[in-house]
Amino acid sequence: MSFVKKLLKNPLSLTGIVLILLFIFIAVFAPVLAPPADPEEPFDMPRDGYRAEPQKPTWLTENEENLSPGDEGWHWLGTTEGQYDVYYGIIWGTRTAFKAGLIVTFATLIFGLFVGTIAAYYGGFIDELLMRIVEVFMAFPYLLAALTVATVLQPRIGKGIWAPMVALIVFGWTGYARLIRGDILSVKEREYVLAARVAGADDFRIIFKHILPNAIFPTLVVASMDIGTYVLSFAALSFLGVGVQKGYADWGQIINFARNWIPVLSNYWHIIVFPGLAITLYVLGWNLLGDAIRDILDPRLRKPR
């Protein structure tokens, strides 16, 4: 209880919580905020024609056709290259961000826990081997390796959100494996583990009932803080062009559309400022929250006042 109270008292972490709640709200109510034309394919961004040149937000223009909000040609945040509606893309892109962030975090966490636990629990040669494998994976620059794997996978599993996500997972688990390994090593020598072993518990029971519950917490905290980072990497892959298929509601892709308009970007500021703001605020929310959680949980960092 005092933990939550502390989070709500600190203005920085409160900002983080508000931001994340805002994005959760947007993601949940996306069908209301931006009703999809085709409910079967809500992630396809609607297009207003096929002209390349972006349109400014309607309320900033002369509005010669006398459009009112909600009309078909009305664009709250304008359109980007290819007439994709920016507002729609940001709203539904929030769902993409949560989907990518949560699935990648969850999968890397599970895999990291699995490898780290086995290495720490069995020790010896297995530990040595697994930790060398971890180091091999860590020898690759994360984004570059993910970009390569996504490229190799795309012709095999198709263009879409899965290729970049799998790529991020393949190279993302190493940190957790190391973390949980260290924590298990310090837990597994405790008396209650020995007692469980003497009482005849098998490995499975010892790991899941006695070791993991006592060692898993720091890894969980770190993983939850990484959601923002994974969304950032996912958006970067998308931005570089190995992400989702064209027209899929995704922040990285919307920002990618701005690249062809760099010389006149000050005219079409809305195609970079709005999607840029969305992703920055999203990552900021997770970072602020993560910072606060770490400050509260890590007594070494607690400031004497």
Place this chain on the structure above:
Amino acid sequence: MLAYIVRRVLILPIIMVGVTILIFALLMLLDPIERATLYVSDIPHDSSAIQKIIKKYGLNDPIHIQYFHWLVGQKDPETGEVEGGILRGNLGWSHTAQMPVTEAILHRLPVSGELAILSIVPIILLGVWTGVQAAVHHNSFIDHFSRVFAVVGWSLPTFVFALLMLMIFYSGLGWFPPERLSQWAKEVVWNSESFVRYTEMNTIDSLLNLRFDIFLDSVRHLFLPVFGLSYVIFARVMRVMRSSMLETLREDYIKTARSKGLSERKVINLHARRNALIPVVTIGGLLFISLLSGVVITETIFNIHGLGRLFVNAALSFDVVTLLGLVLFSSIVMVLGNLIVDILYGFVDPRVRLQ
């Protein structure tokens, strides 16, 4: 210290073997004919010629034999020449660059190197300095300012920041254009007889040729990419430096130093800063990764034809042989970078080397 370094160096070959196996595994996901670009530059279109190439280079052989061939190359039975082999520096043919991958890497390395080196300087010097200032003047204006600056910088993706900078300073004000040089300067650098390209880094070459106008032009072009690349990493260094400096300033030996009557300057510069640097060195490897991926994104946005740009172009045209060559190269850079970080770590923290 020596034993510590030797131990670090001895692990390297094991890691590198693992790295090659992993890259080779990715390579094996390709069809045999796609892998043929490892050895030949022109893939023919008719199927009998394709079969001949596959047979000649053993692209359907058992995996371990192919791995061996990939490492050391293989002899052409007709000419007797050895072809391929990454250990011989032969990474295959790059369709994206229209030259061998190794040559493309060497060709473009100075471009990316210039960008990275120029970015490291402000990251480390300014990051450490600001972090120390923020901690020394705890809860003052500079402290609050730097904290906001850091947390925003940490959340701002490089690609968003770079595009925003271009929007303001190029599209809006026209101060700092993208690419590496203006058109007139390109003419001089690439086509004039008198201009010698010693290092292929424009800033250094122009100074060596005493062409200060070109130097200014290349600085003008480098300003935004360097700024965009260093800002995010700078923010991180500053954060870590600040919190570790704050922690160090509360240690007992700082109290001792102060009570000895040392000047505040000496306490901070000689006693606190050095110990506070340890966590910064620890995240050094992390910074290295950010720098490498930052180079890829920055070069793509600013249209700089370096390694990062090649990487993205190769990815977009499914040129996996080029991609994997670049990944291999970057992981070698990374392993060496981490080694340097480890050695530095031993230098700043005596506890590590005495273990």
